[in-house]
Amino acid sequence: MTEAIEQASDATDARPIKLACRNVWKLFGSNAANFIRERDGKASMAEVSAAGLVGAVRAVDLEIRQGEIFIIMGLSGSGKSTLVRCMSRLVEPTHGKVEFEGKDLLKISDAALIELRRHRMGMVFQNFALLPHLNVLDNIAFPLSIQGQDRTRREARAREVIELVGLRGREHFYPRELSGGQQQRVGIARSLATKPEIWFLDEPFSALDPLIRREMQDELMRLQTMLHKTIVFITHDFDEAIRLADRIAIMKDGQVIQIGTPEELVVNPATDYVAEFTRDVDRAKVISARSLMRSCDGAEHGGTVAPEAKISSFSASIVAAGKPFAVINGTGIPIGEVTPQAVIDLLAGIERAGA
Structure with missing residues (x-):
């Protein structure tokens, strides 16, 4: 059963x-x-x-x-x-x-x-x-x-x-x-x-x-x-x-x-x-920054988002910035980053390895 x-x-x-x-x-x-x-x-x-x-x-x-x-x-x-x-x-x-x-x-x-x-x-x-x-x-x-x-x-x-x-x-x-x-x-x-x-x-x-x-x-x-x-x-x-x-x-x-x-x-x-x-x-309305983030690689960030922020809420901004957004916890410490390409892939329906 x-x-x-x-x-x-x-x-x-x-x-x-x-x-x-x-x-x-x-x-x-x-x-x-x-x-x-x-x-x-x-x-x-x-x-x-x-x-x-x-x-x-x-x-x-x-x-x-x-x-x-x-x-x-x-x-x-x-x-x-x-x-x-x-x-x-x-x-x-x-x-x-x-x-x-x-x-x-x-x-x-x-x-x-x-x-x-x-x-x-x-x-x-x-x-x-x-x-x-x-x-x-x-x-x-x-x-x-x-x-x-x-x-x-x-x-x-x-x-x-x-x-x-x-x-x-x-x-x-x-x-x-x-x-x-x-x-x-x-x-x-x-x-x-x-x-x-x-x-x-x-x-x-x-x-x-x-x-x-x-x-x-x-x-x-x-x-x-x-x-x-x-x-x-x-x-x-x-x-x-x-x-x-x-x-x-x-x-x-x-x-x-x-x-x-x-x-x-x-x-x-x-x-x-x-x-x-x-x-x-519409996955962008459901999936959060936490699910899409990767480890920070030291690159300059174009903005910040909360872990629970849905991708649709910042997709236009991150694509326009052309830089990763830092995912920050409640104390403002980065716990990862979301890249513009990851967002574009999600919007296009492209599955990433490990996603």
Whole structure:
């Protein structure tokens, strides 16, 4: 059975683990729970198929850290939406553990799960699911009414998030009077109204036009800068993923194939499938100076860059200077250099030896 390959970058992340999956399975079919339990949580794809079962999620192990944007990617049918629903128990896993702050969600009571969803989890889906008979203010305040908050308190909170997502002046508009992007902002505001600690977003922008989609990506990053939520985000668009992600998990046939930063997935794909998935990515937007640098050879430098600076951010400058740029650490000490030719080769799609 293929095991997910996780890059070493996560080992240096000191943030606490907010959510984890431990050998999570979701099988559809007769006697699925008995099948995987009898095999102690281990089964090949062939065994699953031979038993007449469908392996929507298979042997998933991952950890999501507090405050990170963790993106789950895969083609249609890869299991990404089912996995996220297992994380919140909207779908019951067949086997394994889903841990929220170290507590197994599969063992808590229904009442405790409802309380957790109401107060500590937020969810946004591709379908905006706005209530057509309620205006913007009431749509956003709706989950607070479910919590039992009085009108004054819930409307005050709704107005706060309306301001946050840039909808001031549209409080009394109905969903039919809003554009697609505005409707999605209402959905985002509604999910933020309860001040969730973890935020599940299942392809929230995929139904939007490209320009509005980019605007909403920018909006998400702006909100994250202010709120520092733990975000689990599903997409099938790698360009969207590299704009938003701290780390990405790539799924295929219900399994997580590889977990890493966008740069790690592009530079060191674990399988041919991952390599194909990232093949058309603009590498200059993903690869950093650290990955492209070599040892300093004593030549005069035409500028300096930080190790994490993406090549696209300084490619024009280094080519115009015609001299290497020094890669400097936090104390200003050079740790290597990037040459103009290395940048030109990257932009031209020429692989360097050892790259």
